[in-house]
Amino acid sequence: MTQPLIRAEFHCHTVYSPDSLVSLTALMKTCDERGIDKIAITDHGSIKGALKAQKMVPERVIVSEEIATPEGELLGYFMNEEIPQGLPALEVARRLRGQGAFISIAHPFDPRRSWWTPKTLDALLPFLDGVEVFNARCLRQEYNQAAYRFAVEHGKTLMAGSDAHTLRELGRASMTMPFFEDAEGLRAAAHEGVISGELSGLYDRMVSAFAKVAKKFN
DSSP, X not given: OOOXXXXXXXXXOOTTSTTOOOOHHHHHHHHHHHTOOEEXXXXXXXXXXXXXXXXXXXXXXXXXXXXXXXXXXXXXXXXXXXXXXXXXXXXHHHHHHHHTOEEEESSTTOTTTOOOOHHHHHHHTTTOSEEEEEETTOSSHHHHHHHHHHHHHTTOEEEEEOOBXXXXXXXXXXXXXXXXXXXXXXXXHHTTOEEEEOOOOHHHHHHHHHHHHHHHTO
C-alpha cells in the first residue's frame, strides 16, 4: 500500500525568536490555509514555542530548534531538551545526537550567516543527517547551490525550509514526502522528499529586522 504524501515545512520562527512576531495561533491557522501537514518550529535558541504549539496540534508540530554556534547554525528536529546558543558546533551536535534528534545544518554557505571552516564541516559530517540545500532567505541562489553540491558529495539528505520569520513566508520552501512521526521516520522519508520553493525578498528581511528592534523597546 502506497504511503500518503504530506507537505512539510522544516524551518520557521515565531514570537519565541527575537526577530519574529508570529503568534502560534496565527502560525497554525496559516498551516491550515496552505496545506502544511508537518511543521518544524525552529526558534533561535528555544523550544518553548514549539512545545506549546505541539500541545495545540500534536500531529503537526515537530519540536525543533535553530542553534547558533561560533561558526554557523545547526537545526535539530524532534528534540526534547533545549540546547543553549554559543556552544561549539561539535558539542551541539553531540547533544543533539544524545537526544536522538535529526540533525541538519542551516544555510551552510550563506556568507552573511555562516562561517564554517572546512575542518569543522569535516568533523560534523558523522553527525549530520541532512543539509539544508534550499533556504528561501538566502540572498543568492548560488549559496543554496553550494549547499546542494556539498550534500550530494557527502551523501547527506537534501533538506529545505522557508526560514519564515513572517506569515507571508510560511511554506515558501517546503518538501513533499511520505508521512513520518519521529526522527527515525524522518530519516527514511526525507530521502524520498521533493523540494519546491522560491527565494524571499528584501521586504521579508526588513520585517524581521523591525521585529527585532520593536522587541527591544517592549
